[in-house]
Amino acid sequence: MQKTAKRSRRKADGESDPLPAASGDHPREERASRSNARSGAQGDTRSRILACARAEFAEKGFAGARTESIVRAAGVNPNLLYHYFGSKEQLFVAVMEGVYSDVRSHHGDLELENLAPEKAIQRFTEATFDLFVTSDDVIRLFSTENIHHAKHIRGSERIAHFYDPLLSLLDRQLARGREQGVFRAAVDAQELFITITGLSYFYLSNRHTLSVILRTDLNARARRERRRRHIVDVVLTYLREGDDGEDRLGSRKTRLTRQSQSA
Numbered sequence: 001m002q003k004t005a006k007r008s009r010r011k012a013d014g015e016s017d018p019l020p021a022a023s024g025d026h027p028r029e030e031r032a033s034r035s036n037a038r039s040g041a042q043g044d045t046r047s048r049i050l051a052c053a054r055a056e057f058a059e060k061g062f063a064g065a066r067t068e069s070i071v072r073a074a075g076v077n078p079n080l081l082y083h084y085f086g087s088k089e090q091l092f093v094a095v096m097e098g099v100y101s102d103v104r105s106h107h108g109d110l111e112l113e114n115l116a117p118e119k120a121i122q123r124f125t126e127a128t129f130d131l132f133v134t135s136d137d138v139i140r141l142f143s144t145e146n147i148h149h150a151k152h153i154r155g156s157e158r159i160a161h162f163y164d165p166l167l168s169l170l171d172r173q174l175a176r177g178r179e180q181g182v183f184r185a186a187v188d189a190q191e192l193f194i195t196i197t198g199l200s201y202f203y204l205s206n207r208h209t210l211s212v213i214l215r216t217d218l219n220a221r222a223r224r225e226r227r228r229r230h231i232v233d234v235v236l237t238y239l240r241e242g243d244d245g246e247d248r249l250g251s252r253k254t255r256l257t258r259q260s261q262s263a
Helices: 002-012 028-064 067-074 078-085 088-107 109-113 117-134 136-147 157-161 164-179 189-205 207-214 221-240 248-262
Strands: none
Touching: 028 067, 028 078, 028 088, 028 136, 067 078, 067 088, 078 088, 088 117, 088 136, 088 157, 109 117, 109 164, 117 136, 117 164, 117 189, 117 221, 136 189, 164 189, 189 207, 189 221
């Protein structure tokens, strides 16, 4: 009776009954928040394991790396490593997928697409060299997997197709260069990619032994910059000059100058 009377007085005064509480211990928003927090924590843990694994594999190679060292550095329970990755081999593949993803994002495809052909090839060559300079662990991880004949990454669908867009981009720029008369004909995008990567990779992966043999510090900044310019010059000279030795870029500039003067 008293409760009914109080409710009647609230309605008379324009008040409404309070909304019923949501079913369960917590409202839906709180449950969603807790779920997001758990997902974020799991993502952070997985990322931390990957970062520590990348350092361990780069320093000791696949065979020398120890999962015990990785979980200790990550500060996690060993069971979590196997929960997220299943095995040491699968963890290594996940690390390599991250490495290849970092390499590909470094190339800057969108920027290269909007440049003139010769400028795009120059920028790609410089970016490749700069990547290896700033990411010594990339060189070590690539070398490690080559020692194992790529048996770990061979089954990765992600890695297998990472470079398809880049090779298509290089092919388009080579075609544009041919159309504009600045590049020689019949340049294979894959061969060019291997050449650019090899000119950068070999220098930096062997700089310590080469420094001893050549009695000079190939890791010195001035010497690295000299090598960077040399690689760009080698690549662009190859693209500009055909089998007849004609400097196509120089010839094009001469033709444009003559056309401008006669106009």
